[in-house]
Amino acid sequence: MTPIVEVTNLSKTYKDGFTALRGVDLTIAEGEILALLGPNGAGKTTLISALCGITTPTGGHARIGGHDVITDYRAARRLVGLVPQEVALEPFEKVINTVRFSRGLFGKGRDEALIERILRQLSLWDKRDARIRELSGGMKRRVLIAKALCHEPRVLFLDEPTAGVDVELRRDMWEVVRGLKASGVTIILTTHYIEEAEAIADRVAVINKGEILLVENKADLMRRMGRKTLRIDLATPVAEVPAALATYDLERIEEGAALLYHYDTRGEGTGITRLLQALAREGLSLRDIETRQSSLEEIFVGLVQEDAA
């Protein structure tokens, strides 16, 4: 993988002594979607702010496209688009003017065809002459994305893109993000919605109290840490787990109408075949079986609690 963002031992301590980032190391590959997952106050926004020039880090280094974000800030920032968490837009300005302004600010000459393409991609073309204050909340967020994209960045930072957005709009936003990835943009998004990371990320970085706890391919993460549960619905409830099945760590639920079998997909064998054979030998007839994988949310809560302990 070609790294496009390289963060080395980055730290940020504010004047009041609060440490928001503690030696963060992170490498992001070109073309991927990385979800930066963490509870409120974990340091997600500070990390993005330090990479984009909004706050000055107090230690460590960060490079974007090989350019140091401090010593070679012009080259680094030209590659970056930032969509902030707060909807910050000038209310009386027209959509298209605010997008043109952003392009100029990033040192690019006028390109009306490109702006039209971006506004169409974000379903904003019909609203190009509307004033910002006339737009709905979801449209305003898309204007922020248009502003961030209009100078053709290679890396896009989305800070909580769907915070306070209803479910339908959230799914729209995910579609937009997937579309951007398809066009080759590397995307780093912060979120505290696990569902969001699960839905669109390629990799997940978990951050808490200014430290990266883990960075892993989302599928690997779920496979590695994912405990699976087999639920067995019995035709006839059992008063207790038969003695012959004691070795299987079965949990009796719903007054014996069902049994839960926890297993680990990392193990040599899951033991499911043997369990099912043993159940048949005991003469238990099954009504239904179902397997369930623990979600990223459970993994995440587990990690953060482990960190707190």
Add this chain to the structure above:
Amino acid sequence: MNLHAIAAIYVYEMKRFFRTIFESLLSPVISTTLYFVVFGAAIGGRIEEVEGVSYGAFIVPGLIMLSVMTQAISNASFGIYFPKFIGTIYELLSAPINFFEIVIGYVGAAATKSLLIGGVILLTAGFFVDLEIRHPAMMLAFLVMICVSFALFGFIIGIWSENFQQLQLIPLLVITPLVFLGGAFYSVSMLPPAWQVVTLFNPVVYLISGFRWSFFGVADVAVSWSLLAIAVFFALCLAVVWWIFRTGYRIKA
């Protein structure tokens, strides 16, 4: 040098001005007219010529100065305060521009606006009194320098302000009194001797005096002092702006 960025900021700010062009120009024109009615016609009729210039004409440079200074300050301070207030400052901070370029954009736009307003007031004044400008090039030079340095000063106020009240505080509490007491409506020589000395500590005296000299060839202080005063004020503002951007004062966490 990110010229596109400077142009983007400048054009954006000028557009804001032209969006409200009528209001922007109407208020200075009305206030100038009022000053002429009160000072020029009502009171000025009873005042003899001041240093060989009719009183109505004598106050024109001071009136222009009053408007130009307050407009330069309010436009520049609002220009940079507003992005801070609504949060769009994030874009300036994350763009590939340095602070110097940001200043050129905002201060350049604010100075242009106040220059335009100064021109409109001059035209308005021409309807009321006969004006003869002895040193037009110097007049323009003074006007431009004052517009630019007060726009810089306004930019500093905009960065420093944490609310709209603070934004108005300096223009109201400092600039207006200094201009009124700086000889906008009188000649320093008309003051009692003791006050003539005190008034020399008012920097605005030098600015108005130099500007008036470019019109009528008469001045309260030597023109070279006026030029020096503007240069010092400009340099001071520039130094403060440079410090603000080095430290990120009230902009960067």
